[in-house]
Amino acid sequence: MEIRVLRYFLAVAREENITRAAERLYISQPTLSRQLKELEEELGKKLFIRGSSKITLTEEGRLLRRRASEILDLVDKTADEFKALDEINGGDIRIGCAESQGIGCVMHAAASLNEEYPNIRYHLYSGGTESVIEHLDQGILDFAIVVEEMDPTKYNGLKLPYRDKWGLVLPKTSPLAQKKTIQVEDLKGLPLMCSRQALQAEMAAWLGDTFADMNFVATYDLVFNAAIMVQEGFGYALTFDGLVNTDELSDLCFRPLEPELLVPMYIIWKKYQVFTPVASLLIEELKSRFLPAKEKNPEGKFAE
Template identity: 25%
Template sequence: MDIRHLTYFLETARLKSFTRAAESLYVSQPAVSKAIRQLEEELGATLLDRVGRRVEVTDAGRVVMEQAKAITQSFSNLSAQLGDLAELKRGHIRIGLPPMVGSSFFPKVIGAFHDRYPDVTLQVFEDGAKKVEADVAEGVLDIGVVVLPLSFDVFDSFQFAEERLNLVVPASHALAGAPSAKLGELAQENFVFFREDFTLHDRIINECLQAGFQPRIVYESSQWDLISEMVAAGLGVALLPETICRQASGKSVAVVPLEQPAIWWRLGVIWRKDRYQSYAAREWIAFTREWLGGTPIEERGRLGRRGG
């Protein structure tokens, strides 16, 4: 049994597509199909049900998936540890970044890290914080950036940003220029939201419910600049972090501080507690913590900082 065959099978099962798996693995689709066919022949079982272009995992496939995850993770740990023993300062890191976080905080960090460690490659996946957290937990990603709080039983982490959400309204809106706004004042407004796979989506809905109303969502997007453009076009109002508001201001929108309640946006870098981290991944964690001024969550509590 070839470890590569297991890797191809896991990626195809995860993406439910031979084509997408081949793209993700940077190999040809026939190579993926052949490897999985050989694996099925060796095991004497059909692992994937091919229905047109759609691929579904069979009962036998689900059994193999659980074992294959453990096998490939053990092999990855072995390779990483041997690399560390050889003091090879090179490697590959899979990092998950929500789009607005990546563009606001990480371009300079990634550039500086590459200058220091030119032989370490970074593969960046842009997804909402919910997806990033799930992928780090599953081992699909080595490191992720998420909105805190999260489960400290599963992850190690450090926090590097803490901002309030502000209200963004069209420049012609009645609240434009107001010194502040209360969430309860927005009960009759249309809202432009981040998509459901963004932590802020649920966070804002919960805050609105506590303020006594169900927000009327007219548009959802994964891009903060598109959200601000939708607000400028008069489709609705939005709640965005201070960093994003600074970039959005002056684009036919007005930014109004939100009070009662203050909604906090706290960002952290996370990685699995129980998973071996390669030399490259450990260097990335240390480098970004130093660059961003991050502090471990447990230390922030002792220092009296606001929690997640």
Template identity: 35%
Template sequence: MDIKSLRYFLAVTEEGNITKAAKRLCIAQPPLSRQLQLLEEELGVVLFQRGKRRIQLTEEGYYLKRQAEEILALVEKTRSQLGQMGNSLCGQVSIGVVETCGGSILPDLAEGFHSQYPDVSFQIWSGNGDEVTDKLNRSLVDMAILREPFYIEQCESIFLRQEPWVAVMSRDHPLAGGADEIELSALGQEPLMISVRPSLQDEILNWFNEISEERKIFCYYNSVASVIPMVEHGTGIAISPESVKSFTSGRNLVYKKIIHPQHDSRLYLVRRRYQLPPAAAGAFWDYTKKKYCDKD
């Protein structure tokens, strides 16, 4: 199993068809089929279920796909870091971003940094908190924008900002009118959609325990974007940090800051401690630290 065979394998999984994958790779179909067969023989597993028009991954195939994506990402990152060693003003900064964080923070940071270092590019990995944390712990990204609480092995962090939690609901919802704030107790009997992350689940459920209020959890989400259509339809109310507005504004939604009590979420730029960063990533860290520490 080598890099070439993994690239061939991923091309087939993405195209879902060996003929299309062969055209994409600019090789003939028989050699590609043979490469896949050799890969299965080497690993001792069946990776594909072959159909007449489309192939599907087996459980073993899905596992290899996830691993191959990480391996090739690490290869590209290594190539980029080696390429920038001779010039500290070039290279790439790899950043993991939680969907409800990056839209409100990253554009300003990236624009300001790029004006100083125009030859540095960015690689952005987006996902939920657990996925981004895992990539940082595996050193697949240089740093990450994360929401507290986060659990990173021996990390250091830069506080970026804090923001309130909001209740996101349809404009047609009975609670949508009036002030742009809503008391937590008013949400107790509503079907709520909250994060699937255990740490955030506990935090939100404790809010209701503190005011001795019952709550109805309708749905747990790992990506708030996935439940926004249900919110617009009036199925329930999503609880999310306020930066959800950055990628859902303009839709049939109302955002109300949760008060009595008000709860806030804190955002950080995080990296692993004692890990020598590439020059571009180190420069970005220093730029962010200066920008945010100088505000205080």
């Protein structure tokens, strides 16, 4: 299976039309059709359903689209890394980010590094922890910023000087908006929304035995969408402070949980990962900021 043919396949999947895909790829339509037919023969599966004006993917085609995207992301990243080996003044750094204001700690370090190396290019991937870690494990990302300590046998990392505070995003018209904090009893009977990961981790632990009494009506990956659902009266969103606009012009407000629920943030990377020069520079910049002097070490273990 050739990389070139995977690029052809993805182009057709995007365009849903062989003629348009061929034009974008600057090859002839018969050549592209032949390459796709040979790909189907190689895999032994039908990848497309060819209609009169549109091509759609079969179930096998959707699987290949997902895998081809991952493969090509890794191929492109590898090419960038080899190019960067001779490019100490610049290069690409890919970081996966959980939703948190704590990423400001890392971005401040990155901005400082860019003063000396202005040609560094940062590529940010936003998503839930599971998705971010999957991309880190696949080698697509150099680093991941997460809100939980990861397996130290698989990852190295640094604890960031920031802790996220959990609370409830709710309409300002809600009676609960008059309270300074939200307690467990306040949540009973409310239609609640929470991130999928937190629902099984921090929130499950905080609620304890009352977890079964709660009415979770939705889960989310990125809280921006959940905030819109709150605005539309769908429910109340459990999330971190500072992620939803709750200024005086907003219809929403944030109230922290009581007892207080704080979670730490980490920036992690795979053990034994070989970094490009610029990625190594970022690690050293982060260590100089976030590792206590007595704990500075080349392994970059999770430090308080």
